[in-house]
Amino acid sequence: MAVETRVPDEDCEAISGWGRTAPTLARVHRPRGYAEAVEAVLAPGRRGLVARGLGRACGDAAQNAGGTVLDMTGFDRLLAVDTAAGLVVCEAGVTLHRLMEALLPFGWFLPVVPGTRYMTVGGAIGADVHGGNHSVAGSFGRHVTALELLTADGRIRAVSPGTPLFDATTGGLGLTGVVLSATLRLLPVETSLMRVDTERVPDLDALLTRLADGGRRHSYSAARIDLLARGAATGRAVLTRGDHVPYDALPRRHRARREPLAFRPGRLPVPPPYVPGGPLGRTSVGLLNELWYRGAPRAATGRLRSLPAFFHPLDGVPHRNRIHGPEGFVRYRFVVPYGQEDALRRIVRRIADRRLPCFPAVLRRLGAGGPGPLSFPLPGWSLALGLPTGLPGLGRFLDALDEEVAGAGGRIDLAEDSRVRPEALAAMYPRLDEFRTLRAALDPRSVLVSDLARRLGL
Known part of the structure; x- marks a missing residue:
């Protein structure tokens, strides 16, 4: 969809999502208190406004081309x-x-x-x-x-x-x-440590079985899946599961006994060799996947890791949203319900057969969804992956995956989206009209608007 172009005002700034796929120009207002935020909402300009935090939505949910963006990072108390x-x-x-x-x-x-x-x-x-x-x-x-x-x-x-x-x-x-x-x-929590079990899983069927079993024994679980592997290895993954460590479970001489709740996020001193170099291609992603898989233990239980190392290992990588190259990347996150494992298998095979350089790719098990009409989770299997924007035929390929997801009763995550077609939305979000009706009653002048909302008719 073409982005509307207009002569920028002097106070306009370039705004994009974390994926850097469709930068636009907007006036950025940084309110310093409630009164200034109210003033901005009451005088939004002809193109309305949208609130924005740190800009980690990969798509255009926090962009407003030609309008106002309300930077809320000053509200930090x-x-x-x-x-x-x-x-x-x-x-x-x-x-x-x-x-x-x-x-x-x-x-x-x-x-x-x-x-x-x-x-x-x-x-x-x-x-x-x-x-x-x-x-x-x-x-x-x-x-x-x-x-x-x-x-x-x-x-x-x-x-x-x-x-x-x-x-x-x-x-x-x-x-x-x-x-x-x-x-x-x-x-x-009693400590700032996690007890972590890690194992290599040889294929997708084994992975689904282990994830289902681990969900009954562990609080947290996720699998880093290799979407370039094919044949008998299709869907191979490194599965990580963890739980918060109670104080009494710490080893006797572990330093955490002196400071059990210390928060040590850490940071890589320099970027790894692949950040922020040229775009990750099939060869480099294949190498990274192989190193990740072979470098993981076949099975290891009870290892202690810090909270940041367990939850956010990539937060220490500077400029990690640039690893897919100057054109940015598309984040594709979807969920298909339990009972639709064949649909998940078909999607994984299609990605593997296409040899798409997905990095990273994470499979999770989701539980009951929230009450929000546009809330993404539903009980099922969620797969999230990143793809370079410039891949030939990527749009058509993802459109076909959208049809597969919707046909299985699943949906894509709108907070990460930058390209789904409006006509695919109603099948994925059956309460869409409920949201539109509430929004029309609450905001008849469409004061609150974003590029995503315009693109999808929200």
Whole structure:
């Protein structure tokens, strides 16, 4: 879809998603408090506005070509912490990294951890993000106990779980209002370590069996899958499962006994050789996959790893969104329901036969979905992969995968999307009209709008 071009104002800035696929120009407003945010919403300009955090949505969900983007990163205060009850009240621009730093010393951790900790609380709510423990903990919105939401009429509303507005906001991609603050229910932990089991899995069928079994014994599980492997090795993977370590389970002389709740995120001192060099192609991705698979233990249990090393190993890689080259990358994340394993097998085989350089590719098991009409998770198998934008015929190929996913009763993740066709959306999100009706009543002038919303008619 062609992006509308217009003569930029002097105060316009280039805005793109994390995938860098479709940069646009917008006026960026950085409110310093509630009054300035209300003022911006009441005078949005002809092209409306959308709130934005750290810009980790891979597609165009936080872009607004020719309009206004409300940069919420200045809303970064922790307003209250109840260390007895495990509740925190924070502004929407607070990052998950900041919450971990502040709360872990008190023995509290985030109940849902997505693939990066460099995401704002508002962004996590708008995307209703999920993690490796979705089958037991659900997505992020399930652990939000209250919201302050600035709606298109300039009102600041206290929104509670179980209401239509709350449900539509979790996973609503910023289109119901601007999240100003949130109250989160936290997870108690005794140490900052994870007990981790790792194993190589030879093929997709074995992987599905192990993931299903491990979901009953471990809190977190995810598989890094090699989508270039074919034949008997199709779907081979490195499966990682983990649980929080209780203090009494620490080895007697382990240094964590002195500082059991220390948060040590770490960072790579220099980029690895492949970052940010030329685009990752089939050969380089194949080599990385082989090194990852062969470098993993055949089976190892009970290894101790820090929270950042377990949850966010790639957060230490500088400029990792550039590894697919100057044209950017497409993040393709989908879920198909349990009982549709044949559809998942067909999709994996099609990707492998096409020899697409997918990096990284992660398979997870999801549990019950959230109440939001646009919330992505549903009970089933979720596969997420990154692909260089410039691959020949990529659009047609992904359109065909969309049909396979929708035909199986699945859906793609709108928070990561940059290219799905509008006509495919209704089959994937059967409550789409419910969302549109609520949004039309709440925002009849379409004050809150994004490039994604225009592209898909949300």
